[in-house]
Amino acid sequence: MIDKQIVCKNCEEKFDSNYRFCPYCGQKSNDELTLGVLFYNTISNYFSFDARFFKSFIPLMFKPGYLANSFIEGKRLLYIHPAQVYLFISVVFFFFFSFISRDQVERMDKNFKETMHKADVIDSLSVQTSLDSLGGNEAIENIKSKNAIKGVVGKELINVTDSLENSITGKKIEPKTVLGFNKRIVDSLTKAGVKDDRILEAMGMEKEASAFQHKLYRQLLKLYRQRNGGALVQAFYDSIPLAMFILLPIFALILKLLFYNRGSFSHHLVFSFYFFSFLFIVFSLLIIADFIWDVPALVDAIFMLSTFFYLFMAVKRFYKQGWVISFFKTNIAAFLFLLLVIPLAAVIVAFGAFMFY
Known part of the structure; x- marks a missing residue:
């Protein structure tokens, strides 16, 4: 009796139907695609999760x-x-x-945001307390928000308002510095809608900065704004x-x-x-x-x-x-x-x- 011939689905070679595996490529003769076959092949092919892994584990751990x-x-x-x-x-x-x-990551994100929030509060109180007592806060805020002084923008605007604060309070109010730059300057320029390139210059970036330096300062500004350490x-x-x-x-x-x-x-x-x-x-x-x-x-x-x-x-x-x-x-x-x-x-x-x- 001649055995029936079947064709391997993988290599397309003919062989007797009584073989469970193709004698040419080794694939199972009746290899129906099921979830079990799918996941077994994935694990076996990419991670070789078979008997060789367990045979290798003991020597790997105890026979250097x-x-x-x-x-x-x-x-x-x-x-x-x-x-x-x-x-x-x-x-x-x-x-x-x-x-x-x-x-x-969650702990770092929380600590970074708390640190930045404390810096905001301290910086706000250092100015707010002295200005409120003298009634000059509203005038300064109008200058900052409306840019009432014509032709004065960017860092120059901050210098003008700082001078007004100093004249009202009679003392120098030191701005809070974070991440290596003056945060009050960055905050004020951001609220005034100044372009990022001007803000980067206020942070200390030179006008002739290279592409690398520009990227570095831009990432620093991104970190400060998003506050997601x-x-x-x-x-x-x-x-x-x-x-x-x-x-x-x-x-x-x-x-x-x-x-x-x-x-x-x-x-x-x-x-x-x-x-x-x-x-x-x-x-x-x-x-x-x-x-x-x-x-x-x-x-x-x-x-x-x-x-x-x-x-x-x-x-x-x-x-x-x-x-x-x-x-x-x-x-x-x-x-x-x-x-x-x-x-x-x-x-x-x-x-x-x-x-x-």
């Missing part, structure tokens, strides 16, 4: 450098791919991290995943310089993928623990110290050098990365978040 060695030696189907494990674990970490960042912090946190993806090859480059004759750059990149995956797992566990109870600072310190010990053992196993030289090079790598690369990256990310939030 083992997975990197296995991958370099050619065992690339037995364990999960280094880039895939990094992608999956980083997504999990930043999911948990989003809960912490959300609280900090939380949005700035959120922009910073949103930039961290990209920054980490850039920091990882930099860490691999440091290892390449320290172990120049120990493989190509791709070898060090494999090591870095697995090590950063371990870091994300540790940080995720700390975040989860913090949700359950208030983790003491000593416990946090022990966990952080364990990451250095893990790196040391991974370096020893992967690069196959002596204990002393491995410990020495691990310290150099940690020093360069933690005290030079990460602080510089943090400054760049924070500045970028401010410029583009």
Whole structure:
């Protein structure tokens, strides 16, 4: 009896109907699209959430450098791919991290608005109290709102009204300074409908300012007007995943310089993928623990110290050098990365978040 031939929907090759999977491409012969199939394929293809992940988890956590060695030696189907494990674990970490960042964003937004409100109140009272007692406040407000002095606009208008205030009160009223500029000047020019370019000049921007300086002052004015410091912090946190993806090859480059004759750059990149995956797992566990109870600072310190010990053992196993030289090079790598690369990256990310939030 000849078995019935069917055509694979994926590669369009013919094969016997008694096969459950296509012998040419491996797709299931009767692969009906259901919600289960859809989501399984998504998770499997993008995160490789299969038996290899669980087989890789224990060595990743408790056998430093083992997975990197296995991958370099050619065992690339037995364990999960280094880039895939990094992608999956980083997504999990930043999911948990989003809960912490959300609280900090809300707190920052609230504190920033309270600070700006206090500055407004203090600045208003410092002028209002002295002017009301002498009956000069109404005249000054009319000058500011109606621009009664012809030909006097912008910063010159503020100088005129400040002079009138000083003559009425008999003393100099110091304006409140926030974010590096005179807030009363900015507030008055904004109420008078002056164009932003004039306001930026009043804030201290030179007329011949470059496009970069113009953008910087405009972002500063935007932050002052919107008073949403939380949005700035959120922009910073949103930039961290990209920054980490850039920091990882930099860490691999440091290892390449320290172990120049120990493989190509791709070898060090494999090591870095697995090590950063371990870091994300540790940080995720700390975040989860913090949700359950208030983790003491000593416990946090022990966990952080364990990451250095893990790196040391991974370096020893992967690069196959002596204990002393491995410990020495691990310290150099940690020093360069933690005290030079990460602080510089943090400054760049924070500045970028401010410029583009």
